[in-house]
Amino acid sequence: MNLKDQVALVVGGASGLGAATARKLASLGARVAVLDFNLEAAQRVAAEVGGAAYACNVTSAESAEQAIAAARAELGAARVLVNTAGIAPAAKIVGKNGPMPLDDFRKGIEVNLVGTFNTMRLAAAEMMKLDPLEDGERGLIVNTASVAGYEGQIGQASYAASKGGVIALTIQAAREFAQVGIRVCTIAPGLFETPMMAGLPENVRASLGASVPFPPRLGRADEYAKLVAMIADNVMLNGETLRLDGALRMQAR
Template identity: 45%
Template sequence: MLKNTISLVTGSASGLGRATVERIISSGGKAIICDLPSQAELADKIISDLGSDNVKFSPCDVTSPDDVTAALDLAESNFGAVNAAISCAGIATASKTLGRKGPHSLEMFSNVLQVNTTGTFNVIRLASERMSTLEPDANGQRGVIINTASIAAYDGQVGQAAYAASKGAIVGLTLPVARDLSSIGVRCMTIAPGLFLTPLLAGLPEKVQEEMGKQIPCPRRLGDPAEFGQLVESIITNPMLNGEVIRLDGGYRMPP
């Protein structure tokens, strides 16, 4: 149960983030949905569907210190200081390092790193500051940071240089952040999901979805976002999970 969990979940108006919010609320926790202002309607529907006073929406660009601070303030004024920060916000692009139209756009590359990597670290640094003010539990812990990478960090495909670099950076920061925050009793973990039935893949024809699912060794299907939420709960409730990246991919390894 997550009855003592007060969470901030970025990118949570849809996909893996939404499933995380749903899991936290169904397990008795509290959550702040953080997503772009354009996602307000989706966020309101989640709140309505959950029928809970334990979830609020905060419009948020994860690269903005002011927006993330406002989300943390909203949590504090409604529920108390955040003790779980889950970063699911991110963007993906496809472009070869050198394509028919010329070299990869430097602006595009920088933007992907800015949102995926810098945005994640912005949440880490600001959320951990709030966690440091909390009373430690029986294990001397005050909170947990959970980031979202991707198996592209390890198996980046053609056209994924920017995306793979941004997710590889999240993998790389997991251990040093866990070491940095150990002195205040805050853990840091990262999940690297494989092929999941998020809105991006849900828009593909059903036959294409089935073929993609068959590439996964076991189970031979696309991942259910609820399974991502399940792992988030396991990380929150298991105090020995720290400084590690967990692949959640059914044993799948992406081809070139």
């Protein structure tokens, strides 16, 4: 897909992987809508890329519906959706203080999996109404999983389960939307420089980066964004989850 003059929704676009993706898509000529729970931060990114910002709580049907409708009214119907919003709650299934509170597990599923499904269902419904491009493509959805969806570490029960769900949803959604020309792919990053990592001490960050086989460092947000652009450019990429991890395979701890 040629992104010039196409509307792209970047959910979780106020920081990290989402902000880098907003910048990359804008550089390729897309009109970018930045959707995020943090409206002030989203507005800063939108101003930088010449786009627009909208408050969006991905766990709320009403909030997502309103944000996507507002983006459509201001920028036009979107052909691209990139989901990057997520949280990484850490807790053992059974820890020192007993079983993990059920609501703690549920929160990760709600944001990472239900939130992804929420925006995907709404954006896809709009894409179906668009005229197909020259190759028959009507839209592209790129979701974000994690290597934890394959190799969840101890303490990542909610995170791993939610990201595994996003991975499983990829081929199902791609098959369902194939008949109308909407592609669905997922990126599963490894250890990346994101706001989730920012709070760790520098020596811990360096140690984590050194655990990556090659390149032996944390991934950069712009490297994620480049992969989103590559997926958009190559129409044959569909129904796939692409690991972006420098050959990392997570250990149990």
